[in-house]
Amino acid sequence: MTIRSVLVANRGEIAVRIIRAAKALGIRTVQVYSAADADMLAVKLADEAIEIGPPAPKKSYLDIAAVISVAKRANVDAVHPGYGFLSENGDFADAVVAAGLIFIGPSGDAIRLLGDKVAARAVAEKAGVPTVPGSDGRISSLAGALEVTERTGFPVMIKAAAGGGGRGIRIVNTAAELETQFPQASAEALASFGDGGLYLEKVITRARHVEVQILGDGNNVVHCFERECSLQRRRQKVWEEAPSFLLPPEVRQKLCDSAVALARSVGYRGAGTVEYLYDDETRQFYFIEVNTRIQVEHPVTEMITGIDLVEEMFRIAAGASLSVRQADIAVKGHAIECRINAEDPARGFMPAPGRIERLEVPEGKGIRFDTMLYEGYVIPPFYDSLLGKLIVWGEDRAACLVRLSQALAQLKIEGVPTTIPLHRALAADRQIATGAFHTRFLETWLETEFAADGGRAAEVA
Amino acid sequence: MSKHEIRSPLPGTFYRSSAPDVPPFKTDGDAVSSSDAIGLIEVMKTFQEIQAGVAGGGIRFLVDNEEPVMAGQVIAEVDQ
Numbered sequence: 315m316t317i318r319s320v321l322v323a324n325r326g327e328i329a330v331r332i333i334r335a336a337k338a339l340g341i342r343t344v345q346v347y348s349a350a351d352a353d354m355l356a357v358k359l360a361d362e363a364i365e366i367g368p369p370a371p372k373k374s375y376l377d378i379a380a381v382i383s384v385a386k387r388a389n390v391d392a393v394h395p396g397y398g399f400l401s402e403n404g405d406f407a408d409a410v411v412a413a414g415l416i417f418i419g420p421s422g423d424a425i426r427l428l429g430d431k432v433a434a435r436a437v438a439e440k441a442g443v444p445t446v447p448g449s450d451g452r453i454s455s456l457a458g459a460l461e462v463t464e465r466t467g468f469p470v471m472i473k474a475a476a477g478g479g480g481r482g483i484r485i486v487n488t489a490a491e492l493e494t495q496f497p498q499a500s501a502e503a504l505a506s507f508g509d510g511g512l513y514l515e516k517v518i519t520r521a522r523h524v525e526v527q528i529l530g531d532g533n534n535v536v537h538c539f540e541r542e543c544s545l546q547r548r549r550q551k552v553w554e555e556a557p558s559f560l561l562p563p564e565v566r567q568k569l570c571d572s573a574v575a576l577a578r579s580v581g582y583r584g585a586g587t588v589e590y591l592y593d594d595e596t597r598q599f600y601f602i603e604v605n606t607r608i609q610v611e612h613p614v615t616e617m618i619t620g621i622d623l624v625e626e627m628f629r630i631a632a633g634a635s636l637s638v639r640q641a642d643i644a645v646k647g648h649a650i651e652c653r654i655n656a657e658d659p660a661r662g663f664m665p666a667p668g669r670i671e672r673l674e675v676p677e678g679k680g681i682r683f684d685t686m687l688y689e690g691y692v693i694p695p696f697y698d699s700l701l702g703k704l705i706v707w708g709e710d711r712a713a714c715l716v717r718l719s720q721a722l723a724q725l726k727i728e729g730v731p732t733t734i735p736l737h738r739a740l741a742a743d744r745q746i747a748t749g750a751f752h753t754r755f756l757e758t759w760l761e762t763e764f765a766a767d768g769g770r771a772a773e774v775a
Numbered sequence: 776m777s778k779h780e781i782r783s784p785l786p787g788t789f790y791r792s793s794a795p796d797v798p799p800f801k802t803d804g805d806a807v808s809s810s811d812a813i814g815l816i817e818v819m820k821t822f823q824e825i826q827a828g829v830a831g832g833g834i835r836f837l838v839d840n841e842e843p844v845m846a847g848q849v850i851a852e853v854d855q
Contacts, residue, residue: 350843369843370788505796656819665819667786695787696843699819 315633317341317392317416321385322356324396325375327686327702328608329356332394335624344388346381348374350694355686364388369696375399378406382413392416392631398698401607402429418631420584420606427580428604432475432513438601441579443572446591446600448515456496459514460489466516472496474503475511482506483549485517518600520752521591523551524558526573527615527623529638530582531630536640537570538619541611545740545756547663552733552756553740554611554651556618559711560749562597569599576604585612585627594752610653610703613684617649617707648711650718652740654685655699658731659764667695668730676724680707680717683725693730701732711749715741739764779829780849787818789825789850791840799840806832807853814850831855 319342322329333343333356345360350369357363364384367374374380376399385393393410395401401419408422419425428434432451439445449462452475463470472495474482484499486492496512504510523546527538542558543551557566573588587605592598612623621638629637657663670691675683685702693701706721708714719741725734740746743763745755783789791799791814800812807813807827813834814825827834831853838850 370841505794665821667819695785695818697819 315391315416317628317632319344319388319390319392320418320628321346321381321388321390321393321415322360322396323375323381323385323393324399324401325351325354325356325686325697326700327684328396328610329354330359330686331684332396332624333359335622335628336394338622339625339628341628342390344384344390346375346384348696350696353691355688355691362388369694371399371697378403378409381406382409385410385415386413390415392418392628394418394627395607397607397610402605404429416631418584418627420582420586424580424582425606428586428606430475431473431477431603432511434604435513435601437580438576441572441576443576443588443601444599446515446518446602449513452511452513456493459492459496459512462514463489463492466514469517469519471515471517472499473513473515474499474507474509475513476503476507476509518591518593520595520754521593521600522558522751523589523753524561524569524592524599525587525589525609526570527609527612528573528577528582528586528588529621529623529626529630529636530577530584530586531634531636532581532583534636535574535577535582536636536638536643537574538615538621538623538643539570539645540566541614543611544751544753546753547756547760551611552653553737554614554653555711556614556649557645558592559648560594561592565592565597565599572599572601576601584630585623591753610700611651613682613703613705614649614651617680617682617705618645618647619643620646647707647709648714649705649707650714651703651705652718652722652737653700653733654702654704654725654727654737655733656693656701656730657699657733659733659736660731663733665695665699666730667693669693670727671729672726673728674724674726676704676721678721680714681721682706687727701727704737712747715747736764777855779831779853779855781813781825781827781829781851781853783816783825783844783846783848783850785816785818785823786846787816787823787844789838789840789842789844790815790817790822791836801834801836801851803835805834806830807834816844825850827853829853829855 343360345363346366366380400406404422404426407417410417469487472484500510522544542555545553589602590599682705706718811827833854836851
């Protein structure tokens with residue numbers, strides 16, 4: 315199989331990223347776009363662009379029939395789904411294959427298996443990967459849920475089996491709360507995901523979010539080490555690093571090996587991420603979920619390993635074996651990514667679409683800016699607020715933080731408020747410098763450290 | 776009697792009800808009070824409630840459910 319052309323079934327910065335990888339491989343690019351996205355950067359960069367529908371995602375980027383019909387019309391060999399939208403929709407992967415095209419990602423069956431949180435947990439357990447104490451699969455009744463908490467204690471999370479990306483999760487602290495929230499969670503899961511299935515997991519307090527990048531070609535699986543993504547707001551990642559620098563080497567080895575074992579047990583094909591919670595005190599890690607696609611934060615892995623993950627996805631999809639062996643993959647230095655969103659950190663992170671009046675991008679050794687922006691671009695209100703990702707590499711973490719502060723000072727986006735002031739404050743923070751943070755750190759820090767001056771201290775400095 | 780226009784403060788997608796399977800906040804002809812919710816605007820995956828802002832009768836919607844709107848666009852009219 316050869317991939318000579320690809321349909322980019324996504325938008326924003328990841329569409330730009332996919333086009334860049336395709337061009338490096340000499341692959342012709344066809345970009346889809348909604349009526350609101352005719353001016354987006356990926357449309358300008360692609361060899362061809364085709365409108366697929368109105369602004370609403372479900373009438374355009376989420377419309378399987380529309381995307382397949384455009385793929386056929388454009389006569390492409392393959393479809394790259396990016397992240398979000400249809401990237402983890404097993405039926406979409408099947409539809410691409412049924413149309414005689416290559417889906418750049420795992421099979422529909424693998425997406426469905428690993429996308430179902432309960433099934434994925436069973437796969438992990440079978441592969442010997444530690445899981446968070448909780449229910450043994452789905453629980454159908456409140457009585458069953460209460461029985462589980464006798465074993466795990468409180469607090470526990472009620473999670474939707476079909477959820478993901480931080481959605482469909484409730485935390486309860488007492489049996490009484492469980493009694494009221496359980497039926498509500500089930501109804502909500504049914505409405506949101508079309509599946510009312512629930513399961514319970516113990517809340518690991520003060521945990522880090524650590525995830526392992528894997529690549530599989532159906533026979534071999536390698537890991538590209540881990541990322542540390544503990545800095546989150548409302549369960550959305552804000553700042554990511556690679557590697558997770560406080561992880562003891564023997565824990566890192568076990569963690570990465572467990573991700574490989576899990577992926578190997580299902581004959582995984584493509585790029586994927588195995589997510590874990592890590593408890594600093596007990597040095598235990600627990601499997602959370604698998605993401606069967608490229609992640610937003612993939613560049614930090616690329617910066618420390620030198621592997622182009624998106625190019626590797628194209629090669630694997632074309633039927634090639636992995637281009638790297640595990641022994642060839644090593645960590646060099648440290649990388650940090652800051653997500654730059656069109657949100658106003660001084661006003662409760664209110665999103666703000668609008669026109670980009672001025673854009674100045676830092677350049678130099680170890681600096682990368684993956685973005686959808688250009689001067690004069692009008693950001694539409696219909697999609698998420700991610701504008702770009704500033705990724706900085708250094709010989710070690712301290713050098714990386716110094717370079718990050720310099721790069722953030724040089725990054726200028728005018729016309730809409732952005733989260734740049736938040737990142738400047740984080741890059742200058744002493745607790746961030748020591749790495750003493752966990753998944754609940756940022757929300758508290760925003761109230762106590764950042765809200766006090768709205769990030770102005772960092773602006774002046 | 777005069778007409779009062781209710782405008783969208785933000786660009787985004789207009790919704791007439793709080794969830795897909797519940798009745799709309801208001802239907803054409805309803806009376807409204809100033810603090811009544813008349814719809815939601817979705818901006819970059821976050822939802823903002825739109826209130827009538829005035830008391831009046833006979834609300835008429837000029838934008839359909841799930842339609843894109845621009846900042847300043849008239850969503851509905853109310854008789855005062």
